[in-house]
Amino acid sequence: MRAVIPYKKENAKSRLSPVLSREEREQFVEFMLKDVIWCLKEAGVKDIDILTTSKYDALYELGVNFVLDERDLNDSVNNYLKKTDQPVLIIMADVPLTRPKHIKEIISSEEDVVIVPGKGGGTNILFIRKPAGFHVCYYGMSFRNHCTIVKDMKQSLKIYDSFLLSTDIDEPQDIVEIILHGHGFSLKYALDKFELESGKARVKLVNHHEYKSNKGL
Amino acid sequence: MRAVIPYKKENAKSRLSPVLSREEREQFVEFMLKDVIWCLKEAGVKDIDILTTSKYDALYELGVNFVLDERDLNDSVNNYLKKTDQPVLIIMADVPLTRPKHIKEIISSEEDVVIVPGKGGGTNILFIRKPAGFHVCYYGMSFRNHCTIVKDMKQSLKIYDSFLLSTDIDEPQDIVEIILHGHGFSLKYALDKFELESGKARVKLVNHHEYKSNKGL
Numbered sequence: 001m002r003a004v005i006p007y008k009k010e011n012a013k014s015r016l017s018p019v020l021s022r023e024e025r026e027q028f029v030e031f032m033l034k035d036v037i038w039c040l041k042e043a044g045v046k047d048i049d050i051l052t053t054s055k056y057d058a059l060y061e062l063g064v065n066f067v068l069d070e071r072d073l074n075d076s077v078n079n080y081l082k083k084t085d086q087p088v089l090i091i092m093a094d095v096p097l098t099r100p101k102h103i104k105e106i107i108s109s110e111e112d113v114v115i116v117p118g119k120g121g122g123t124n125i126l127f128i129r130k131p132a133g134f135h136v137c138y139y140g141m142s143f144r145n146h147c148t149i150v151k152d153m154k155q156s157l158k159i160y161d162s163f164l165l166s167t168d169i170d171e172p173q174d175i176v177e178i179i180l181h182g183h184g185f186s187l188k189y190a191l192d193k194f195e196l197e198s199g200k201a202r203v204k205l206v207n208h209h210e211y212k213s214n215k216g217l
Numbered sequence: 218m219r220a221v222i223p224y225k226k227e228n229a230k231s232r233l234s235p236v237l238s239r240e241e242r243e244q245f246v247e248f249m250l251k252d253v254i255w256c257l258k259e260a261g262v263k264d265i266d267i268l269t270t271s272k273y274d275a276l277y278e279l280g281v282n283f284v285l286d287e288r289d290l291n292d293s294v295n296n297y298l299k300k301t302d303q304p305v306l307i308i309m310a311d312v313p314l315t316r317p318k319h320i321k322e323i324i325s326s327e328e329d330v331v332i333v334p335g336k337g338g339g340t341n342i343l344f345i346r347k348p349a350g351f352h353v354c355y356y357g358m359s360f361r362n363h364c365t366i367v368k369d370m371k372q373s374l375k376i377y378d379s380f381l382l383s384t385d386i387d388e389p390q391d392i393v394e395i396i397l398h399g400h401g402f403s404l405k406y407a408l409d410k411f412e413l414e415s416g417k418a419r420v421k422l423v424n425h426h427e428y429k430s431n432k433g434l
Contacts, residue, residue: 015418117380120390120419121397140415143397163334166380170419173337180338180360198357201232202337202387 001087001107002047003040004080006073007033009056013094019172019205020193030058031185032169035096037062038184043103045089051076073138081131090126090136092118096178096186097164098125105160112155116165117143124168125160172205179205218304218324219264220257221297223290224250226273230311236389236422237410247275248402249386252313254279255401260320262306268293290355298348307343307353309335313395313403314381315342322377329372333382334360341385342377389422396422 011022012029020028033050037059040048048064050056055066069076077090089107091098095118106114106127113134116125121141128134133153137145150157167177169186178190180203195211197204206214228239229246237245250267254276257265265281267273272283286293294307306324308315312335323331323344330351333342338358345351350370354362367374384394386403395407397420412428414421423431 117398119380120393121413121415122419139417141397141413141420161379161381163336163378163380163383166383176337180358181334196338196358198338200356202339203358 001045001089002049002084003045003089003091004049004051004067004077005033005036005091005093006077007050007052007093009052009054013170015171016169016175019175019207024193028186028189029093030056031189032096033059033093034062035184035186036091036093036098037064039098039100040089040091040103042100043107045103045107049080051080074136077136077138081128081134081136084131086131087127087129088131090128092124092168094169095124095165095167096169096184097167097181099164099183102160102162102165109158109160110156111158113146113150114158114160115143115146115150116160116162118166118168119174122168124165130155173202176203176205218262218306219266219301220262220306220308221266221268221284221294222250222253222308222310223294224267224269224310226269226271230387232388233386233392236392236424241410245403245406246310247273248406249313250276250310251279252401252403253308253310253315254281256315256317257306257308257320259317260324262320262324266297268297291353294353294355298345298351298353301348303348304344304346305348307345309341309385311386312341312382312384313386313401314384314398316381316400319377319379319382326375326377327373328375330363330367331375331377332360332363332367333377333379335383335385336391339385341382347372390419393420393422 009026009029013025016025037048049067050064051067053070112129114127115123118124121143123142123146164181167174175190175194178186179196194205194207197206226243226246230242233242266284267281268284270287329346331344332340335341338360340359340363381398384391392407392411395403396413411422411424414423
């Protein structure tokens with residue numbers, strides 16, 4: 001089997017702009033990617049491809065391959081699938097709460113396809129045993145798209161239910177979950193930048209300055 | 218064992234006010250509660266207590282008990298725990314994505330305590346084998362509070378990782394998950410009121426009127 005991680009660094013994660021500068025967002029996505037790569041390796045996944053538009057020197061030391069493709073997410077992943085006859089695990093670069101145990105469970109599932117839903121209709125991980133004839137469709141309600149594709153191909157499907165894996169980091173509030181449930185580089189980065197503030201509702205993310213000011217410090 | 222569901226109907230779920238009127242929110246929480254009760258019964262839980270400040274006629278037919286307590290969530294649950302010597306499953310009334318399989322897994326866990334984290338630092342389900350000496354602390358980062366309480370009592374702990382159970386319905390965006398992954402009364406209610414709209418980011422909730430207007434219909 002192979003794992004492929006679609007990855008974009010330049011001006012990544014624009015919805016985090018309210019709390020992180022462009023440079024910080026580019027650092028942060030690299031840390032999240034490193035956590036995902038670490039996790040795959042710990043789970044025994046040896047062949048890891050980074051599907052991207054540029055090579056990144058900082059990742060060479062991690063022993064991953066680069067697959068360069070200028071096209072959009074769907075086209076580049078579909079082209080990748082066409083060229084592969086091994087089982088493929090497609091994992092997003094922004095799911096740093098993933099642990100090795102999750103990966104082990106997913107790749108040892110008996111079903112033809114495993115879909116890990118993300119918050120808000122997304123697909124955070126997709127494991128495809130027989131990539132021939134399979135295609136992805138990440139835009140729109142990709143969770144529904146992928147369920148339909150599997151059904152139309154008459155393949156067996158497992159929906160893998162995990163809070164940690166459902167948490168892709170797109171919006172400031174998502175960083176709360178890294179601080180509460182994360183590990184590795186992304187946890188360290190989040191703790192360097194932010195604090196949590198709690199009341200009766202869901203915990204909120206604030207920076208160190210806001211935290212002190214709210215506490216009257 | 219017993220299950221206890223803290224429940225408040227009057228002017229419930231104020232953070233859903235942007236999309237539902239007070240009357241609608243009161244209907245909606247009752248539907249979510251009914252889904253949770255159905256789920257417990259399907260999982261074989263026979264003794265179900267609704268911990269609340271008033272009796273609700275519409276629930277009598279479901280064969281549940283009412284435990285009336287005017288105090289706040291922490292005090293009323295802690296008082297309930299003091300009076301019980303059986304294992305207790307505390308489940309929130311606003312987790313309608315719960316399925317019987319989850320409940321069966323949680324109550325058959327070997328650990329002394331099972332905590333099901335909710336989004337944003339919450340605790341959506343808590344299973345306590347030996348309630349003697351245990352206390353809950355739902356305000357603030359209740360997930361962290363409960364982990365600390367278990368550790369201080371030197372009890373064994375399982376953190377149950379589920380996207381469906383982590384989804385408590387507090388904010389309009391949470392209703393998206395009911396439409397995508399829900400069932401029962403709450404799914405029917407959500408579909409009666411809302412549509413999903415998708416682009417490249419997370420799926421958004423809109424009402425039927427907005428949906429038509431956005432589509433130019």
